[in-house]
Amino acid sequence: MQAILFDKDGTLFDFDATWGAWASGQLKALARSELHLRGLAAAIAFDLDHARFYPQSPVIAGTAGEVADLLLPLLPGYERADLIASLDAAAQQVPLVAPVPLRPLLETFRAQGLRLGICTNDSEATAHTHARRAEIHELFDMIIGYDSGFGAKPEPGPLLAFADRFGLDPSAVVMVGDSRHDLYAARAAGMRGLGVLSGPASEADLAPVAVAVLPDIGAIPEWLRQQGRAGRDG
Structure with missing residues (x-):
């Protein structure tokens, strides 16, 4: 990945x-x-x-x-x-509540050499503002909103724009989201869709269209380790 x-x-x-x-x-x-x-x-x-x-x-x-x-x-x-x-x-002024401390988690991913992006159906300006307020803005390589010119989820356009920007095969990108829109977009783009339960959707809602469903993004490092072990064992 x-x-x-x-x-x-x-x-x-x-x-x-x-x-x-x-x-x-x-x-x-x-x-x-x-x-x-x-x-x-x-x-x-x-x-x-x-x-x-x-x-x-x-x-x-x-x-x-x-x-x-x-x-x-x-x-x-x-x-x-x-x-x-x-x-x-x-x-842009909404109070931001993260499910886990964001900066240490994202810095861990960056230390592993992973590119990071945000793909939201909110506006691009609001996404930039929220990332700055959360003090994580510079950790992202690209931030895409519904008005960035690539369409909106569940269409694959914004996800593919991210892959294209950095010359990535979509299969090497994981899309993480809390809704079926995110996971449908991932599937249409040829990416792996990883569900999280920090939104209103239940595991039963997400499981049929996700490669896995986690409690929140804090569980991603362990999931990645499991994927690495599975790859070595295979």
């Missing part, structure tokens, strides 16, 4: 801990009444009472444009471009 490509939300950062309170605040800011608030929450499958997304929410792996399209029917007078810009701007 020569590279690891990470999804961002739900993978590098715990999904509900990072986005639950933020989403609740955004919906309350947009709502005109309690009834309107409940309608907005239902539109994006968000559990207001527990400040978390339901596992089937399209927001989990969606782009800001897809989120805007779900909310706009309930927001007369809003322009799509303005709502997307507002969501993207607010997303």
